[in-house]
Amino acid sequence: MTWDIHDIQKWSWRKHPLGGVIEDPGNSSKFKTGGWRTFRPVRNALNCNQCLICYIYCPDSSIIVEDGNVTGINYDFCKGCGICATECPRDAIEMKDEGEETDKQNK
Amino acid sequence: MPTKLRNLVQKEEMLSGGHRLCAGCGASVAVRQVLLGAPDNIQMVIGNPTGCLEVSTTIYPYTSWNTSFIHSAFENAASTMSGVEAAYQSMKAQGKIDEDYRFVVFAGDGGTYDIGFQALSGALERGHKMVYVCYNNEAYMNTGIQRSGATLRGSWTTTSPHGKESFGKKENRKDMTLIAAAHNIPYVAQASISHWKDLIRKSRKAFEADGPAFINVLSPCHRGWRYPPEKTVEVAKLAVQSCIWPLYEVENGKWKLTTKVRYKESIEEYMRMQGRFAHLFKPGNEEVLADLQQYIDREWQKLLERCGEEIEDL
Numbered sequence: 001m002t003w004d005i006h007d008i009q010k011w012s013w014r015k016h017p018l019g020g021v022i023e024d025p026g027n028s029s030k031f032k033t034g035g036w037r038t039f040r041p042v043r044n045a046l047n048c049n050q051c052l053i054c055y056i057y058c059p060d061s062s063i064i065v066e067d068g069n070v071t072g073i074n075y076d077f078c079k080g081c082g083i084c085a086t087e088c089p090r091d092a093i094e095m096k097d098e099g100e101e102t103d104k105q106n107k
Numbered sequence: 108m109p110t111k112l113r114n115l116v117q118k119e120e121m122l123s124g125g126h127r128l129c130a131g132c133g134a135s136v137a138v139r140q141v142l143l144g145a146p147d148n149i150q151m152v153i154g155n156p157t158g159c160l161e162v163s164t165t166i167y168p169y170t171s172w173n174t175s176f177i178h179s180a181f182e183n184a185a186s187t188m189s190g191v192e193a194a195y196q197s198m199k200a201q202g203k204i205d206e207d208y209r210f211v212v213f214a215g216d217g218g219t220y221d222i223g224f225q226a227l228s229g230a231l232e233r234g235h236k237m238v239y240v241c242y243n244n245e246a247y248m249n250t251g252i253q254r255s256g257a258t259l260r261g262s263w264t265t266t267s268p269h270g271k272e273s274f275g276k277k278e279n280r281k282d283m284t285l286i287a288a289a290h291n292i293p294y295v296a297q298a299s300i301s302h303w304k305d306l307i308r309k310s311r312k313a314f315e316a317d318g319p320a321f322i323n324v325l326s327p328c329h330r331g332w333r334y335p336p337e338k339t340v341e342v343a344k345l346a347v348q349s350c351i352w353p354l355y356e357v358e359n360g361k362w363k364l365t366t367k368v369r370y371k372e373s374i375e376e377y378m379r380m381q382g383r384f385a386h387l388f389k390p391g392n393e394e395v396l397a398d399l400q401q402y403i404d405r406e407w408q409k410l411l412e413r414c415g416e417e418i419e420d421l
Protein backbone atom coordinates (compact mmCIF):
# COMPACT_ATOMS: atom_id res chain seq x y z
CA MET A 1 0.00 0.00 0.00
CA THR A 2 1.35 3.42 -0.80
CA TRP A 3 0.31 6.51 0.99
CA ASP A 4 1.04 9.77 -0.78
CA ILE A 5 2.44 12.21 1.75
CA HIS A 6 4.58 14.45 -0.45
CA ASP A 7 2.44 17.52 0.43
CA ILE A 8 1.61 16.54 4.03
CA GLN A 9 2.87 19.90 5.32
CA LYS A 10 -0.07 21.56 3.56
CA TRP A 11 -2.75 19.11 4.74
CA SER A 12 -5.57 20.47 6.84
CA TRP A 13 -6.54 18.50 9.92
CA ARG A 14 -9.42 16.96 7.98
CA LYS A 15 -7.06 15.08 5.69
CA HIS A 16 -4.97 13.45 8.44
CA PRO A 17 -6.20 9.95 9.32
CA LEU A 18 -8.05 9.65 12.60
CA GLY A 19 -5.75 8.88 15.51
CA GLY A 20 -2.64 9.71 13.50
CA VAL A 21 -2.67 6.26 11.96
CA ILE A 22 0.17 5.67 9.51
CA GLU A 23 -1.32 3.80 6.57
CA ASP A 24 1.90 2.69 4.89
CA PRO A 25 3.97 0.19 6.91
CA GLY A 26 7.73 0.65 6.69
CA ASN A 27 7.49 3.99 4.92
CA SER A 28 10.48 5.36 6.84
CA SER A 29 12.44 3.85 3.96
CA LYS A 30 11.49 7.08 2.19
CA PHE A 31 13.24 9.08 4.91
CA LYS A 32 16.97 9.20 4.30
CA THR A 33 19.25 9.29 7.33
CA GLY A 34 22.50 9.00 5.37
CA GLY A 35 23.17 12.71 5.88
CA TRP A 36 24.00 12.02 9.56
CA ARG A 37 27.29 10.38 8.63
CA THR A 38 30.69 11.76 9.62
CA PHE A 39 32.52 8.60 8.60
CA ARG A 40 31.61 6.39 5.70
CA PRO A 41 32.11 2.62 5.71
CA VAL A 42 33.82 1.60 2.50
CA ARG A 43 33.76 -2.08 1.72
CA ASN A 44 36.63 -3.90 0.06
CA ALA A 45 34.95 -6.85 -1.68
CA LEU A 46 38.29 -8.63 -2.17
CA ASN A 47 38.79 -9.10 1.59
CA CYS A 48 35.20 -10.11 2.26
CA ASN A 49 34.48 -13.80 2.86
CA GLN A 50 30.69 -13.33 3.13
CA CYS A 51 30.46 -14.20 6.83
CA LEU A 52 27.52 -11.74 7.10
CA ILE A 53 28.56 -10.53 10.56
CA CYS A 54 28.08 -6.93 9.36
CA TYR A 55 24.50 -7.77 8.40
CA ILE A 56 23.54 -9.12 11.81
CA TYR A 57 25.08 -6.21 13.76
CA CYS A 58 23.95 -3.29 11.56
CA PRO A 59 21.54 -1.08 13.53
CA ASP A 60 20.19 0.61 10.40
CA SER A 61 19.46 -2.42 8.20
CA SER A 62 21.94 -0.92 5.75
CA ILE A 63 23.90 -3.92 4.57
CA ILE A 64 22.64 -4.86 1.12
CA VAL A 65 22.37 -8.64 0.75
CA GLU A 66 21.48 -10.21 -2.58
CA ASP A 67 21.10 -13.99 -2.91
CA GLY A 68 22.82 -14.52 0.43
CA ASN A 69 25.84 -12.39 -0.42
CA VAL A 70 26.75 -8.92 0.77
CA THR A 71 26.92 -6.67 -2.26
CA GLY A 72 27.25 -3.25 -0.72
CA ILE A 73 26.19 -0.74 1.89
CA ASN A 74 23.05 1.35 1.63
CA TYR A 75 24.33 4.91 2.10
CA ASP A 76 20.77 6.25 2.17
CA PHE A 77 20.31 4.93 5.72
CA CYS A 78 23.82 4.20 7.05
CA LYS A 79 24.58 6.63 9.88
CA GLY A 80 28.26 5.73 9.94
CA CYS A 81 28.41 4.25 13.44
CA GLY A 82 31.32 1.98 12.50
CA ILE A 83 30.05 -1.22 14.16
CA CYS A 84 30.49 -3.13 10.87
CA ALA A 85 34.10 -1.97 10.49
CA THR A 86 34.90 -2.88 14.13
CA GLU A 87 33.22 -6.29 14.02
CA CYS A 88 34.41 -7.38 10.56
CA PRO A 89 36.79 -10.30 11.21
CA ARG A 90 38.70 -9.68 7.96
CA ASP A 91 38.93 -5.89 8.06
CA ALA A 92 37.06 -5.66 4.79
CA ILE A 93 35.28 -2.48 5.85
CA GLU A 94 37.17 0.73 6.43
CA MET A 95 35.77 3.96 7.90
CA LYS A 96 36.71 6.93 5.72
CA ASP A 97 36.05 10.62 6.15
CA GLU A 98 32.62 11.42 4.71
CA GLY A 99 33.62 14.88 3.47
CA GLU A 100 36.60 13.61 1.52
CA GLU A 101 34.58 10.76 0.04
CA THR A 102 31.80 13.12 -1.07
CA ASP A 103 34.39 15.46 -2.61
CA LYS A 104 35.88 12.54 -4.52
CA GLN A 105 32.42 11.59 -5.79
CA ASN A 106 31.63 15.11 -6.92
CA LYS A 107 34.89 15.64 -8.81
CA MET B 108 15.48 -23.80 10.16
CA PRO B 109 19.13 -23.81 11.25
CA THR B 110 20.46 -20.67 12.89
CA LYS B 111 22.83 -19.79 10.09
CA LEU B 112 23.24 -16.30 8.78
CA ARG B 113 22.99 -17.63 5.25
CA ASN B 114 19.41 -18.75 5.99
CA LEU B 115 18.52 -15.77 8.10
CA VAL B 116 19.28 -13.22 5.38
CA GLN B 117 16.47 -14.75 3.31
CA LYS B 118 13.95 -13.41 5.80
CA GLU B 119 12.13 -10.19 5.19
CA GLU B 120 13.44 -7.17 7.08
CA MET B 121 10.79 -6.15 9.63
CA LEU B 122 12.46 -2.94 10.76
CA SER B 123 13.24 -0.82 7.73
CA GLY B 124 15.99 1.80 7.69
CA GLY B 125 15.29 5.48 8.04
CA HIS B 126 14.43 5.34 11.74
CA ARG B 127 15.89 8.12 13.83
CA LEU B 128 17.76 6.10 16.48
CA CYS B 129 21.34 7.23 17.18
CA ALA B 130 24.15 5.87 15.06
CA GLY B 131 25.40 2.73 16.80
CA CYS B 132 22.25 2.17 18.87
CA GLY B 133 21.91 -1.27 20.43
CA ALA B 134 18.10 -1.22 20.47
CA SER B 135 17.57 -1.61 16.75
CA VAL B 136 20.16 -4.40 16.65
CA ALA B 137 18.17 -6.18 19.36
CA VAL B 138 14.89 -5.69 17.46
CA ARG B 139 16.32 -6.98 14.19
CA GLN B 140 17.81 -10.05 15.85
CA VAL B 141 14.66 -10.88 17.82
CA LEU B 142 12.44 -10.56 14.75
CA LEU B 143 14.78 -12.82 12.77
CA GLY B 144 13.71 -15.54 15.19
CA ALA B 145 10.00 -15.11 14.39
CA PRO B 146 8.37 -17.96 12.49
CA ASP B 147 7.62 -17.58 8.79
CA ASN B 148 4.15 -17.03 7.37
CA ILE B 149 2.71 -15.25 10.36
CA GLN B 150 1.35 -11.78 10.92
CA MET B 151 2.72 -9.72 13.77
CA VAL B 152 1.42 -6.98 15.97
CA ILE B 153 4.18 -5.04 17.65
CA GLY B 154 3.73 -2.69 20.56
CA ASN B 155 6.00 -0.19 22.24
CA PRO B 156 5.65 1.79 25.39
CA THR B 157 7.30 5.20 25.39
CA GLY B 158 11.03 4.93 24.96
CA CYS B 159 13.84 5.62 22.53
CA LEU B 160 12.66 2.90 20.20
CA GLU B 161 9.09 4.15 20.05
CA VAL B 162 9.85 7.84 19.59
CA SER B 163 12.40 7.27 16.87
CA THR B 164 10.78 4.52 14.81
CA THR B 165 7.29 6.01 14.60
CA ILE B 166 7.65 9.71 13.92
CA TYR B 167 4.47 10.74 12.12
CA PRO B 168 4.01 10.41 9.11
CA TYR B 169 6.73 7.76 8.99
CA THR B 170 6.98 4.32 10.54
CA SER B 171 9.86 1.88 10.35
CA TRP B 172 7.75 -1.16 11.18
CA ASN B 173 6.77 -3.43 8.33
CA THR B 174 4.12 -4.92 10.60
CA SER B 175 1.05 -3.75 12.46
CA PHE B 176 2.07 -1.45 15.24
CA ILE B 177 0.33 -0.10 18.29
CA HIS B 178 1.62 2.55 20.62
CA SER B 179 0.55 2.82 24.22
CA ALA B 180 1.50 4.97 27.17
CA PHE B 181 4.67 4.38 29.14
CA GLU B 182 3.21 2.14 31.82
CA ASN B 183 0.82 -0.11 29.97
CA ALA B 184 2.38 -1.70 26.90
CA ALA B 185 1.78 -5.16 28.37
CA SER B 186 -1.89 -4.39 29.13
CA THR B 187 -2.43 -2.92 25.66
CA MET B 188 -0.96 -6.02 24.06
CA SER B 189 -3.03 -8.23 26.39
CA GLY B 190 -6.14 -6.53 25.04
CA VAL B 191 -5.04 -6.96 21.45
CA GLU B 192 -4.28 -10.62 22.09
CA ALA B 193 -7.59 -11.25 23.85
CA ALA B 194 -9.48 -9.58 20.98
CA TYR B 195 -7.63 -11.77 18.51
CA GLN B 196 -8.44 -14.94 20.45
CA SER B 197 -12.09 -13.97 20.52
CA MET B 198 -12.25 -13.11 16.82
CA LYS B 199 -10.45 -16.33 15.98
CA ALA B 200 -12.97 -18.33 18.02
CA GLN B 201 -15.77 -16.57 16.13
CA GLY B 202 -14.15 -17.43 12.82
CA LYS B 203 -13.56 -13.79 11.82
CA ILE B 204 -9.77 -14.19 11.43
CA ASP B 205 -7.91 -17.07 9.82
CA GLU B 206 -4.34 -15.82 9.88
CA ASP B 207 -1.88 -16.73 12.57
CA TYR B 208 -1.03 -13.61 14.54
CA ARG B 209 1.78 -13.15 17.04
CA PHE B 210 2.15 -10.35 19.56
CA VAL B 211 5.42 -8.73 20.48
CA VAL B 212 6.23 -5.91 22.88
CA PHE B 213 9.54 -4.10 22.75
CA ALA B 214 10.00 -2.10 25.91
CA GLY B 215 12.99 -0.35 27.41
CA ASP B 216 14.16 -1.03 30.92
CA GLY B 217 12.17 1.94 32.21
CA GLY B 218 8.99 0.54 30.68
CA THR B 219 9.76 -2.90 32.10
CA TYR B 220 11.61 -2.63 35.40
CA ASP B 221 9.92 0.44 36.82
CA ILE B 222 6.98 2.10 35.12
CA GLY B 223 5.55 -0.84 33.17
CA PHE B 224 6.16 -3.35 35.93
CA GLN B 225 2.66 -3.93 37.24
CA ALA B 226 1.13 -4.07 33.77
CA LEU B 227 3.76 -6.63 32.78
CA SER B 228 3.29 -8.67 35.93
CA GLY B 229 -0.47 -8.75 35.32
CA ALA B 230 -0.08 -9.80 31.70
CA LEU B 231 2.34 -12.58 32.63
CA GLU B 232 0.01 -13.81 35.35
CA ARG B 233 -3.03 -13.84 33.04
CA GLY B 234 -1.02 -15.91 30.57
CA HIS B 235 -1.53 -13.92 27.35
CA LYS B 236 0.37 -15.50 24.50
CA MET B 237 2.88 -12.78 23.70
CA VAL B 238 6.60 -12.19 23.50
CA TYR B 239 7.74 -9.40 25.78
CA VAL B 240 11.21 -8.16 24.95
CA CYS B 241 12.99 -5.74 27.23
CA TYR B 242 15.84 -3.98 25.45
CA ASN B 243 17.84 -3.11 28.47
CA ASN B 244 20.14 -0.09 28.29
CA GLU B 245 20.25 0.33 32.04
CA ALA B 246 18.78 3.84 32.37
CA TYR B 247 16.12 6.20 30.99
CA MET B 248 18.05 7.14 27.86
CA ASN B 249 15.15 8.71 25.98
CA THR B 250 14.73 11.53 28.50
CA GLY B 251 18.45 12.02 29.05
CA ILE B 252 20.08 9.28 31.11
CA GLN B 253 18.23 9.10 34.42
CA ARG B 254 18.76 6.17 36.77
CA SER B 255 16.37 3.21 36.54
CA GLY B 256 15.88 -0.04 38.40
CA ALA B 257 18.24 -1.67 35.91
CA THR B 258 21.16 0.70 36.46
CA LEU B 259 24.23 -0.90 38.02
CA ARG B 260 25.46 0.29 41.40
CA GLY B 261 28.19 2.91 41.10
CA SER B 262 27.05 4.00 37.67
CA TRP B 263 26.86 7.67 36.80
CA THR B 264 23.54 9.02 35.53
CA THR B 265 22.17 12.56 35.57
CA THR B 266 20.06 11.75 38.62
CA SER B 267 22.84 9.83 40.38
CA PRO B 268 25.81 12.14 39.82
CA HIS B 269 29.24 11.49 41.31
CA GLY B 270 31.31 13.89 43.35
CA LYS B 271 32.58 14.37 46.87
CA GLU B 272 29.42 13.04 48.51
CA SER B 273 28.39 10.42 46.00
CA PHE B 274 29.94 7.63 43.92
CA GLY B 275 26.99 7.40 41.52
CA LYS B 276 23.99 5.15 41.99
CA LYS B 277 23.97 3.75 45.52
CA GLU B 278 21.62 0.81 45.06
CA ASN B 279 22.07 -2.50 43.31
CA ARG B 280 19.93 -3.20 40.27
CA LYS B 281 16.98 -5.52 40.55
CA ASP B 282 16.97 -8.87 38.79
CA MET B 283 14.00 -8.50 36.45
CA THR B 284 14.63 -11.79 34.63
CA LEU B 285 14.42 -13.61 37.93
CA ILE B 286 11.20 -11.76 38.79
CA ALA B 287 9.69 -12.72 35.43
CA ALA B 288 10.76 -16.34 36.00
CA ALA B 289 8.97 -16.26 39.35
CA HIS B 290 5.68 -15.84 37.44
CA ASN B 291 6.11 -19.46 36.29
CA ILE B 292 5.58 -18.59 32.64
CA PRO B 293 6.67 -20.99 29.87
CA TYR B 294 9.75 -19.11 28.74
CA VAL B 295 12.10 -16.55 30.28
CA ALA B 296 15.54 -15.71 28.97
CA GLN B 297 18.36 -13.27 29.33
CA ALA B 298 20.29 -12.45 26.15
CA SER B 299 22.74 -9.98 24.66
CA ILE B 300 23.00 -8.45 21.19
CA SER B 301 26.64 -9.53 20.97
CA HIS B 302 25.64 -13.21 21.03
CA TRP B 303 23.26 -13.12 18.08
CA LYS B 304 22.98 -16.86 17.59
CA ASP B 305 21.99 -17.36 21.20
CA LEU B 306 19.49 -14.49 21.00
CA ILE B 307 17.83 -15.73 17.81
CA ARG B 308 17.48 -19.23 19.29
CA LYS B 309 15.89 -17.75 22.39
CA SER B 310 13.57 -15.63 20.29
CA ARG B 311 12.49 -18.74 18.40
CA LYS B 312 11.70 -20.55 21.63
CA ALA B 313 9.81 -17.50 22.87
CA PHE B 314 7.61 -17.45 19.77
CA GLU B 315 6.97 -21.17 20.11
CA ALA B 316 6.08 -20.98 23.80
CA ASP B 317 2.48 -21.65 24.68
CA GLY B 318 1.87 -18.57 26.78
CA PRO B 319 3.78 -15.46 27.67
CA ALA B 320 7.53 -15.30 27.08
CA PHE B 321 9.95 -12.73 28.44
CA ILE B 322 13.39 -11.94 27.00
CA ASN B 323 15.70 -9.43 28.65
CA VAL B 324 18.22 -8.25 26.06
CA LEU B 325 21.25 -6.16 26.94
CA SER B 326 21.49 -3.43 24.31
CA PRO B 327 24.19 -0.90 25.12
CA CYS B 328 23.62 2.83 24.65
CA HIS B 329 26.74 4.78 23.77
CA ARG B 330 25.26 8.14 24.75
CA GLY B 331 24.42 7.04 28.25
CA TRP B 332 27.25 4.62 28.84
CA ARG B 333 29.82 7.01 27.37
CA TYR B 334 31.83 4.91 24.94
CA PRO B 335 32.49 5.42 21.22
CA PRO B 336 29.51 4.27 19.07
CA GLU B 337 31.43 1.60 17.15
CA LYS B 338 32.07 -0.36 20.40
CA THR B 339 28.41 -1.24 21.02
CA VAL B 340 28.83 -4.94 20.30
CA GLU B 341 32.20 -5.11 22.04
CA VAL B 342 30.80 -3.66 25.27
CA ALA B 343 27.89 -6.12 25.22
CA LYS B 344 30.33 -8.98 24.69
CA LEU B 345 32.46 -7.92 27.66
CA ALA B 346 29.37 -7.70 29.85
CA VAL B 347 28.73 -11.36 29.13
CA GLN B 348 32.35 -12.41 29.59
CA SER B 349 32.65 -10.66 32.93
CA CYS B 350 29.39 -12.28 34.12
CA ILE B 351 27.74 -8.91 34.67
CA TRP B 352 25.15 -10.05 32.16
CA PRO B 353 25.05 -13.87 32.16
CA LEU B 354 23.09 -15.54 29.38
CA TYR B 355 20.57 -18.11 30.51
CA GLU B 356 17.04 -19.30 29.96
CA VAL B 357 14.26 -20.75 32.08
CA GLU B 358 12.14 -23.08 30.00
CA ASN B 359 9.08 -24.41 31.85
CA GLY B 360 10.85 -23.94 35.15
CA LYS B 361 14.09 -25.56 34.04
CA TRP B 362 17.13 -23.29 34.36
CA LYS B 363 19.87 -23.55 31.79
CA LEU B 364 23.06 -21.59 31.24
CA THR B 365 23.17 -21.03 27.48
CA THR B 366 26.61 -19.47 27.18
CA LYS B 367 29.36 -20.90 29.32
CA VAL B 368 31.99 -18.41 30.35
CA ARG B 369 35.38 -20.08 30.00
CA TYR B 370 37.63 -17.31 31.27
CA LYS B 371 35.71 -15.02 33.54
CA GLU B 372 36.99 -11.48 33.05
CA SER B 373 37.12 -9.07 35.95
CA ILE B 374 34.51 -6.35 35.76
CA GLU B 375 37.28 -3.75 35.61
CA GLU B 376 37.92 -4.11 31.89
CA TYR B 377 34.21 -3.71 31.10
CA MET B 378 33.99 -0.65 33.30
CA ARG B 379 37.15 1.01 32.01
CA MET B 380 35.58 1.10 28.54
CA GLN B 381 32.73 3.28 29.74
CA GLY B 382 32.68 6.86 30.91
CA ARG B 383 29.77 6.21 33.27
CA PHE B 384 32.12 4.23 35.53
CA ALA B 385 35.23 6.41 35.05
CA HIS B 386 34.92 7.98 38.53
CA LEU B 387 35.16 4.55 40.18
CA PHE B 388 38.82 4.36 39.17
CA LYS B 389 39.67 7.58 41.01
CA PRO B 390 41.18 7.33 44.51
CA GLY B 391 38.60 6.85 47.24
CA ASN B 392 36.28 4.60 45.27
CA GLU B 393 38.30 1.36 45.44
CA GLU B 394 35.85 -0.05 47.94
CA VAL B 395 32.86 0.47 45.65
CA LEU B 396 34.62 -1.38 42.87
CA ALA B 397 35.53 -4.29 45.16
CA ASP B 398 31.96 -4.38 46.46
CA LEU B 399 30.63 -4.46 42.94
CA GLN B 400 32.92 -7.33 41.97
CA GLN B 401 31.74 -9.21 45.04
CA TYR B 402 28.10 -8.59 44.14
CA ILE B 403 28.61 -9.82 40.57
CA ASP B 404 30.48 -12.92 41.80
CA ARG B 405 27.75 -13.68 44.31
CA GLU B 406 25.01 -13.39 41.67
CA TRP B 407 27.04 -15.58 39.31
CA GLN B 408 27.40 -18.29 41.97
CA LYS B 409 23.68 -18.21 42.63
CA LEU B 410 22.96 -18.55 38.93
CA LEU B 411 25.37 -21.48 38.55
CA GLU B 412 23.61 -23.17 41.43
CA ARG B 413 20.17 -22.62 39.86
CA CYS B 414 21.36 -23.97 36.53
CA GLY B 415 22.89 -27.03 38.16
CA GLU B 416 26.38 -26.11 36.99
CA GLU B 417 29.60 -26.77 38.83
CA ILE B 418 30.25 -23.96 41.26
CA GLU B 419 33.54 -22.16 40.80
CA ASP B 420 35.89 -21.28 43.59
CA LEU B 421 36.09 -17.58 44.22
